[in-house]
Amino acid sequence: QSALTQPASVSGSPGQSITISCTGTSSDVGGYKYVSWYQQHPGKAPKLMIYDVRNRPSGVSNRFSGSKSGNTASLTISGLQAEDEAEYYCSSYTSRSTLLFGGGTKLTVL
Amino acid sequence: QVQLEESGPGLVKPSETLSLTCTVSGGPISDYRWTWIRQPPGTGLEWIGYLYYTGNTNYNPSLKSRVTMSVDTSKNQFSLKLNSVTAADTAVYYCARAKDSSAWTHFDYWGQGTLVTVSS
Numbered sequence: 692q693s694a695l696t697q698p699a700s701v702s703g704s705p706g707q708s709i710t711i712s713c714t715g716t717s718s719d720v721g722g723y724k725y726v727s728w729y730q731q732h733p734g735k736a737p738k739l740m741i742y743d744v745r746n747r748p749s750g751v752s753n754r755f756s757g758s759k760s761g762n763t764a765s766l767t768i769s770g771l772q773a774e775d776e777a778e779y780y781c782s783s784y785t786s787r788s789t790l791l792f793g794g795g796t797k798l799t800v801l
Numbered sequence: 802q803v804q805l806e807e808s809g810p811g812l813v814k815p816s817e818t819l820s821l822t823c824t825v826s827g828g829p830i831s832d833y834r835w836t837w838i839r840q841p842p843g844t845g846l847e848w849i850g851y852l853y854y855t856g857n858t859n860y861n862p863s864l865k866s867r868v869t870m871s872v873d874t875s876k877n878q879f880s881l882k883l884n885s886v887t888a889a890d891t892a893v894y895y896c897a898r899a900k901d902s903s904a905w906t907h908f909d910y911w912g913q914g915t916l917v918t919v920s921s
Binding site: 694783788 | 845862895904908
């Protein structure tokens with residue numbers, strides 16, 4: 692299975708909003724509500740930011756939000772802060788009862 | 802606070818078996834699904850598979866023929882074995898816990914990761 696498609700990089704200035712897309716197929720992103728997003732800082736383990744498309748775990752800032760339309764899921768970060776600079780990965784459950792990750796998106800806060 | 806810690810050799814020879822253990826502290830290993838995920842240097846994440854404390858497993862089809870996962874509830878540990886390794890298996894290996902006991906698709910507790918290099 693090919694990885695879900697994410698842009699290699701996105702950037703934004705402090706205070707702005709950015710959106711990272713995650714495109715799959717009807718056999719993964721489009722077919723299920725089980726899309727998650729992770730934030731990973733260099734040398735650190737990933738951190739769960741969004742699960743089941745739009746749910747935030749306790750302790751995650753409400754500046755992070757998730758959505759889905761068709762075969763594309765999106766992560767929006769509003770009010771960008773310097774600490775948001777990191778790599779972001781999406782993941783999705785698939786029709787083969789497996790989990791597929793995206794290739795990752797590097798967010799740069801200008 | 803649940804904590805996970807991976808342990809095992811950092812260097813494995815080609816064609817041999819990679820063996821890692823994840824020790825869970827601060828909470829029971831029962832009632833959750835436990836996952837292994839890897840990340841080759843400078844690249845993205847790859848799901849390896851998960852196991853339930855009962856021993857039920859679900860592996861990535863691309864690795865299924867080489868992967869075995871097991872659990873030791875008495876030690877609050879679970880393990881990964883990957884046989885016939887090649888350089889392509891060089892990666893940081895993470896163990897993680899599924900957030901909810903009823904689901905396995907997202908992970909809220911992760912180990913710090915351990916780098917395993919395959920080289921002679």
